[in-house]
Structure formats: C-alpha cells, structure tokens
Amino acid sequence: MLGDFTYCNPTKLYFGKNALDGLKGELGKYGKNVMLVYGGGSIKRNGIYDKVTAILRECGKEVTEDAGVMPNPTVEKLNEGCERARACKADLILAVGGGSVCDYAKAVSVSAYCGDDPWQKYFIRFEEPTCKLIPVGCVLTMVGTGSEMNGGSVITNHAEKLKIGHVFGEEVFPKFSVLDPEFTYTLPEYQMKAGFYDIMSHILEQYFSGEDDNTSDYIAEGLLRSLIHSSRIAVKDPKNYEARSNIMWTATWALNTLIAKGKATDWEVHMLGQAVGAYTDATHGMTLAAVSMPYYRLIMPYGVDKFARYAVNVWGVDAAGKSKEQVASEGLDEMEKWMREIGLVMNISELGATPDMLDGLVKATFIHESGYKVLTPAEVQSIFEQSM
Amino acid sequence: MLGDFTYCNPTKLYFGKNALDGLKGELGKYGKNVMLVYGGGSIKRNGIYDKVTAILRECGKEVTEDAGVMPNPTVEKLNEGCERARACKADLILAVGGGSVCDYAKAVSVSAYCGDDPWQKYFIRFEEPTCKLIPVGCVLTMVGTGSEMNGGSVITNHAEKLKIGHVFGEEVFPKFSVLDPEFTYTLPEYQMKAGFYDIMSHILEQYFSGEDDNTSDYIAEGLLRSLIHSSRIAVKDPKNYEARSNIMWTATWALNTLIAKGKATDWEVHMLGQAVGAYTDATHGMTLAAVSMPYYRLIMPYGVDKFARYAVNVWGVDAAGKSKEQVASEGLDEMEKWMREIGLVMNISELGATPDMLDGLVKATFIHESGYKVLTPAEVQSIFEQSM
Numbered sequence: 077m078l079g080d081f082t083y084c085n086p087t088k089l090y091f092g093k094n095a096l097d098g099l100k101g102e103l104g105k106y107g108k109n110v111m112l113v114y115g116g117g118s119i120k121r122n123g124i125y126d127k128v129t130a131i132l133r134e135c136g137k138e139v140t141e142d143a144g145v146m147p148n149p150t151v152e153k154l155n156e157g158c159e160r161a162r163a164c165k166a167d168l169i170l171a172v173g174g175g176s177v178c179d180y181a182k183a184v185s186v187s188a189y190c191g192d193d194p195w196q197k198y199f200i201r202f203e204e205p206t207c208k209l210i211p212v213g214c215v216l217t218m219v220g221t222g223s224e225m226n227g228g229s230v231i232t233n234h235a236e237k238l239k240i241g242h243v244f245g246e247e248v249f250p251k252f253s254v255l256d257p258e259f260t261y262t263l264p265e266y267q268m269k270a271g272f273y274d275i276m277s278h279i280l281e282q283y284f285s286g287e288d289d290n291t292s293d294y295i296a297e298g299l300l301r302s303l304i305h306s307s308r309i310a311v312k313d314p315k316n317y318e319a320r321s322n323i324m325w326t327a328t329w330a331l332n333t334l335i336a337k338g339k340a341t342d343w344e345v346h347m348l349g350q351a352v353g354a355y356t357d358a359t360h361g362m363t364l365a366a367v368s369m370p371y372y373r374l375i376m377p378y379g380v381d382k383f384a385r386y387a388v389n390v391w392g393v394d395a396a397g398k399s400k401e402q403v404a405s406e407g408l409d410e411m412e413k414w415m416r417e418i419g420l421v422m423n424i425s426e427l428g429a430t431p432d433m434l435d436g437l438v439k440a441t442f443i444h445e446s447g448y449k450v451l452t453p454a455e456v457q458s459i460f461e462q463s464m
Numbered sequence: 465m466l467g468d469f470t471y472c473n474p475t476k477l478y479f480g481k482n483a484l485d486g487l488k489g490e491l492g493k494y495g496k497n498v499m500l501v502y503g504g505g506s507i508k509r510n511g512i513y514d515k516v517t518a519i520l521r522e523c524g525k526e527v528t529e530d531a532g533v534m535p536n537p538t539v540e541k542l543n544e545g546c547e548r549a550r551a552c553k554a555d556l557i558l559a560v561g562g563g564s565v566c567d568y569a570k571a572v573s574v575s576a577y578c579g580d581d582p583w584q585k586y587f588i589r590f591e592e593p594t595c596k597l598i599p600v601g602c603v604l605t606m607v608g609t610g611s612e613m614n615g616g617s618v619i620t621n622h623a624e625k626l627k628i629g630h631v632f633g634e635e636v637f638p639k640f641s642v643l644d645p646e647f648t649y650t651l652p653e654y655q656m657k658a659g660f661y662d663i664m665s666h667i668l669e670q671y672f673s674g675e676d677d678n679t680s681d682y683i684a685e686g687l688l689r690s691l692i693h694s695s696r697i698a699v700k701d702p703k704n705y706e707a708r709s710n711i712m713w714t715a716t717w718a719l720n721t722l723i724a725k726g727k728a729t730d731w732e733v734h735m736l737g738q739a740v741g742a743y744t745d746a747t748h749g750m751t752l753a754a755v756s757m758p759y760y761r762l763i764m765p766y767g768v769d770k771f772a773r774y775a776v777n778v779w780g781v782d783a784a785g786k787s788k789e790q791v792a793s794e795g796l797d798e799m800e801k802w803m804r805e806i807g808l809v810m811n812i813s814e815l816g817a818t819p820d821m822l823d824g825l826v827k828a829t830f831i832h833e834s835g836y837k838v839l840t841p842a843e844v845q846s847i848f849e850q851s852m
Contacts, residue, residue: 077480077645077709077710080481081480082477082486083477084474085473085474086473087472088470088634089470090470091468091469091470091471092465092468093468094468288706289693289706289707290710291694291710291717294687294689294690294693295687295690295717296686297689298686298687299679299686302679302682302683306677306679318465318466321465321466321726322465324465325465325679325725325726329683338709389689
C-alpha cells in the first residue's frame with residue numbers, strides 16, 4: 077500500500093434469494109415520488125417489474141416510469157430523464173436493470189438540478205456535482221459492471237462519436253442495491269458469459285500495473301480464483317445458485333474501488349475494447365475478451381514478474397525449474413484455455429470488425445500511460461490485427 | 465454465497481503517510497465539543513497527541529479529555545466516560561489509540577444517552593441502541609483488532625468476572641478512521657507480533673467453518689497470503705513501510721464483516737484464548753497463538769477438505785500424490801513454522817498459565833457450535849494441556 081488513499085463505500089447491499097425484501101425498508105427513508113428507471117422491458121417478461129411495482133404500491137409511492145434506457149445510455153436520453161425527474165419531483169430514482177440502467181440513474185441524479193448541460197459539465201469538463209442530488213437505489217438484473225456499488229457512469233454522445241465515463245465520488249454511489257442472483261437467471265447465455273469476462277477484465281486492469289507489493293493484488297487474486305472456479309460451473313449449469321451468487325458478489329468487489337487502493341492501475345484493455353465497441357456495437361465484455369490475449373502477450377515481457385506471479389497464484393502453474401518468462405507464458409496459456417472453455421469471443425472479426433476498420437480502430441484507441449508498457453500506435457494496430 | 469446477507473460499511477478511511485490531513489475536513493462536519501479519548505499516554509510520548517490536538521485547536525474545537533482507557537476497558541470506566549460525554553455535550557468522540565480505545569469510544573457512543581445501565585442493556589441483554597448516538601472518529605495507533613471499521617465493542621466487568629463483546633450495526637461504526645502505518649512504528653515488538661496473530665486469527669476464525677464454496681473464502685486466502693508475506697518482512701525490518709502498511713490494511717479487512725458474508729464462521733480459538741486471557745491477563749493475540757495449533761490439529765480431521773485447501777492455496781503445499789490428510793497436515797506444519805519464525809508464543813505456560821488453572825480454563829471456555837467440530841470439555845482440556 078505505498079500510495080496514500082481514502083476509502084469510503086456507503087452503499088447498503090441486500091444480497092440473496094430474499095434480497096428484494098430489503099426494498100421496503102429502504103423506500104421508507106425517501107419521499108413519496110419515485111422515478112422507476114428500466115431498460116427494454118425484459119423485467120416485464122421475467123416478473124421482476126411486477127415484484128418491484130407491488131412493493132412500491134404497498135409503500136404508497138407515487139411512481140413515474142422512465143423506461144427504454146438503452147445498453148449505451150445516450151445524452152439525449154439523459155436530458156429526457158432529467159426533465160422527467162424534475163417534473164415528478166423525484167425523491168428517489170429506482171434503477172431496475174443492469175449496469176447501463178444503474179449508470180443512467182446516477183447520471184440523472186447528478187444532472188437533474190445541475191443547472192448546466194450535463195454532458196459538457198460532467199463528461200467533457202469532468203466537474204464534480206455541487207447541486208442537489210437525487211438519491212439512487214438499484215435492483216440488479218445483470219452482473220458484470222459493478223455499477224451497483226460505485227460512482228461510475230458512462231454516457232454516449234452519438235453526434236460527437238464519444239462514449240465517456242465519469243467516476244463520481246461516494247455521494248453519488250447508489251444508497252442501496254438489491255442483489256438477487258436468481259434475478260440474473262433469465263439473461264441470455266451470451267450476455268452471461270460476456271459479463272463473466274467483464275468481471276475478469278475489471279480485476280486484471282487493476283492487477284496488471286505497478287511494481288509494489290500490495291494487499292490489493294492479493295485480494296484481486298482471491299477474486300480471480302473465485303471467478304474462474306465459479307464460471308466453469310456456471311457455463312455448464314447456469315442455474316447453479318452457488319456459482320452464480322459467487323460470481324455476482326465477485327463482480328461487485330471487482331469494481332467498487334477496493335482492489336485499486338494504494339496501487340497503480342492500467343485500463344488499456346478497456347480502451348482497446350471500447351474502440352471495437354464504437355465500431356461494431358458489440359457486447360462490451362466480448363470486445364474486452366477479443367483483444368485481451370494479444371495485449372497481455374505483448375506487454376508480458378515488460379511486467380514479467382507480475383505475469384509470473386499471476387501464473388502461479390491464479391492459475392496454479394508449477395514454477396519449478398522454469399524461467400520467469402516461461403512461467404508467465406504458461407499462465408497466459410492457461411488463461412486462454414479458460415476463455416475458450418467459457419466460450420468467449422477471441423477475435424474481433426467475430427464481433428463484426430473488418431480489416432478496413434483497422435485505421436479507425438487504432439485512432440479510436442486512447443493510450444493510457446499506466447500499464448507495464450505504453451503502447452505505440454503500431455502496437456495497437458498489431459493487437460487488432462492479431463485479433464482479426 | 466449460499467446464505468442471504470446484507471452488507472453496509474459506511475466508515476470513511478484516510479490511509480497513508482498523510483492520513484491525518486483528513487481529520488480537519490472530518491472535524492468540520494461536527495459541532496464544537498469534542499471528547500478526546502486515549503489510553504495510558506503513549507500518544508504523548510510519540511508525538512501523536514500533539515499532532516491531533518494541534519488540529520483540534522486549529523478547528524476551534526472545545527476539547528474535553530478522557531484519558532486512561534485501559535487495554536481491557538472496564539464497565540466503571542465506561543460509566544465515567546458516559547458521564548463525561550454528557551457533561552461536555554460531546555458532538556464527537558475522537559478515539560486516539562488501538563482497538564481498546566476505539567471499542568471504548570463506541571461503547572460510550574451508544575451508552576451516554578441510553579437512559580439505562582449500559583452493561584446490562586448491551587452486554588448482558590444484548591439490546592440494540594435506540595437512543596441518540598454520539599458520532600465516533602478514530603486515529604489508529606495499533607493494528608490488529610479491526611475496531612476502526614466495525615461495530616465491535618468489548619467491555620470487561622471485573623466484579624462479575626466477565627469480558628463481553630457486542631457487535632453493533634453500521635450506525636455505530638466509526639464515521640471515519642485515520643490509518644497512518646507510521647503511527648504504529650513505536651509499538652513494542654511483542655505487541656506488534658501479537659497484533660499480527662490477532663489478524664491471522666480473525667481471518668482463520670471466519671475461514672475454518674462451512675462446507676460451501678464461497679467467494680468470501682477466496683478473499684480470505686488473499687488476505688492470509690498478504691499477511692504471511694508482509695509479516696515475514698516486518699519482523700526483520702519493523703520500519704518497512706510497505707510491509708507495515710499492507711498489514712494495517714489487511715487487519716482492517718480481516719474484521720470489517722466482508723469475509724464472513726454468506727458463510728458460517730467459527731470463533732472457537734477466541735473462546736479458548738479469552739479463557740487464558742481471563743486467567744493470565746496476557747496479551748490477546750498471544751493467547752490466540754498459544755492455543756491455535758492444538759485446536760486446529762484436533763479439528764482438522766473433521767474439516768479435512770478445507771484444511772487441505774488451506775495448505776495448497778495459502779501455504780503452497782504441493783498436493784501431488786498425497787492424501788488429503790497429509791496435505792492438510794503439511795499445511796498446519798507450515799503454519800506452525802511461520803508462527804515460530806514470527807516469534808509468537810506457542811505455549812500458554814509462557815503466558816503464565818499453570819496446571820492448577822486447568823479446571824478453571826476449561827470451565828471458562830465457551831463452546832461454540834459453529835466450527836468443524838463441536839469440542840467436548842475433555843477436548844478443551846486436552847488443547848490446554850498440549851499448550852502447557
């Protein structure tokens with residue numbers, strides 16, 4: 077823990093098969109006007125909408141619905157949500173959905189009364205909120221983003237071809253989140269698997285950076301081992317509660333600030349993956365999966381000690397009599413085997429990327445100076461080429 | 465995560481070499497009357513008292529001192545503290561010290577306005593507070609108990625020969641804690657080492673229980689590996705900041721509710737160690753160390769899968785070609801080697817226990833029904849005998 081830091085995560089979590097029982101008590105803490113935010117309506121098909129609205133009615137809430145939050149919430153939708161939140165004088169924004177719905181709820185929370193253009197204020201100028209915030213609560217139906225217990229919010233501006241995230245402070249974190257692993261069972265298998273890799277990538281982005289000896293990396297290794305173990309069970313048996321609940325909990329801790337404390341972090345895989353996403357609109361987790369192996373194999377020689385540690389501590393590689401490079405390399409081979417076993421997409425061509433996009437992909441990739449190797453544009457291009 | 469649970473930990477932590485800089489901002493959130501709680505005066509010798517009081521003065525606080533909190537805070541001291549807190553109309557209790565001082569501050573917080581006998585209400589009848597609470601903040605000078613980020617409070621009643629802990633809910637958690645690893649440098653080596661084992665024991669008490677497959681156990685393994693690694697460095701080089709800071713952070717997460725989520729826990733080592741403590745007044749962490757090996761060797765056959773996992777995942781035992789029992793046993797051997805390397809007390813006789821205390825020790829040991837083996841009184845006796 078060589079770096080100084082602060083830690084504060086006040087979100088209250090209700091976890092398990094009866095997690096939704098916690099909602100009633102939470103609703104009592106807020107006024108009568110609730111803005112109910114959700115996405116494309118899958119919550120109506122799987123019954124979660126009925127359960128939530130029954131509790132809202134029982135608690136005598138005045139509910140204003142704000143449906144249709146898209147996978148990548150747009151600035152237009154955000155502006156519309158702000159107007160609606162003001163019109164209904166929302167005392168609470170209740171987000172029922174996955175990371176996008178939670179992200180959007182937080183964006184409305186900080187924007188409704190900011191008296192400014194939220195896109196400019198928060199996503200271009202990266203200012204912090206000083207206005208009245210509308211409290212946010214979440215009922216999670218998808219696992220992966222960690223949005224249920226952090227201050228992250230990603231908004232897309234199609235006109236400007238920009239998708240930008242702002243990580244807000246703890247005053248913007250959801251006040252509470254309901255995490256029932258069974259609420260994620262109806263998710264299509266492809267989305268479930270993409271979520272698994274989103275979690276994996278969140279942990280690795282924080283793990284593969286820094287030369288210091290840090291407790292955060294040990295916690296990260298524990299989370300990785302749990303994820304690898306449970307994901308192998310879940311792909312064979314998606315309704316295995318033990319596996320799915322472990323994965324849900326791992327996802328929360330993978331991106332709620334804990335494992336980044338006191339250390340450097342990378343996030344270059346997200347930069348590469350987001351470029352692919354901007355060109356193909358492919359599922360986020362799969363874009364990360366498709367670029368990861370070429371990226372990690374490229375940077376491995378520059379962080380060989382950490383990659384060798386990863387091989388031994390996470391993948392159980394036997395280091396006896398081998399060079400560090402060999403151990404590190406075997407760890408990445410094990411990782412690739414697991415990715416194929418899980419059924420992740422390993423090539424950006426499978427996600428719709430074509431050779432004529434290469435130049436654009438390279439230009440669209442923001443290069444962080446934070447990992448074991450600062451990429452050159454030629455290296456970025458080589459990663460995309462290897463992933464074709 | 466087979467069990468349902470809630471999680472909420474709102475304590476704000478300031479961590480690192482400049483952690484105390486966070487105090488000023490926190491003080492601004494509370495009224496002018498601060499009750500400054502500390503122990504035997506070591507904070508005056510090491511300069512921390514001067515640093516803290518300078519900030520209190522700078523913030524224009526009216527300070528009432530409540531010094532002399534003993535290692536095992538008594539009910540008499542608690543009653544005195546409550547009177548003092550009411551008399552000075554404390555808006556904040558600032559605890560500067562180790563776990564006992566933090567524990568005591570939380571006890572005063574819930575007791576000052578409870579309108580009842582606090583010992584009876586909280587430590588005999590185990591009621592929850594319904595009265596006005598006085599907010600608590602901590603500046604930590606000793607590592608081990610985790611009291612800086614949990615609701616635990618242990619109070620001793622000498623007249624009744626009882627030492628009882630109450631784990632309060634998140635409304636009683638410290639509002640903030642200042643964690644500067646360098647503030648722990650002046651601690652005597654014996655106390656430092658006892659603290660290391662206190663942390664170890666906190667993690668193991670939560671790890672060695674339950675048959676389910678749980679992310680919490682993976683996080684626990686990460687914390688254990690970090691602790692083992694850094695403690696080996698710290699005993700050779702007590703001012704190694706990296707090692708001491710990792711241990712401080714590990715201690716916080718070892719007992720702030722996270723690694724118990726969704727699973728069973730044991731706590732029998734604490735029951736055995738507290739009996740020794742009641743008879744010898746020995747340092748808590750050392751009492752836990754002295755009883756651990758006989759206890760774990762006794763229960764190992766009843767939880768052999770978990771002990772084998774512990775051997776491989778925590779101690780790096782090579783399981784190839786060995787029986788589970790052998791692997792488990794080698795893990796405990798590695799643990800014992802580490803304990804001797806660190807310089808922990810391995811026998812209760814070294815702590816002042818004598819054979820004539822045996823009957824009393826057995827009677828004083830509360831038997832939990834929560835670990836891999838519910839002990840019989842004969843087994844409790846055998847553990848103490850082996851530790852003589």
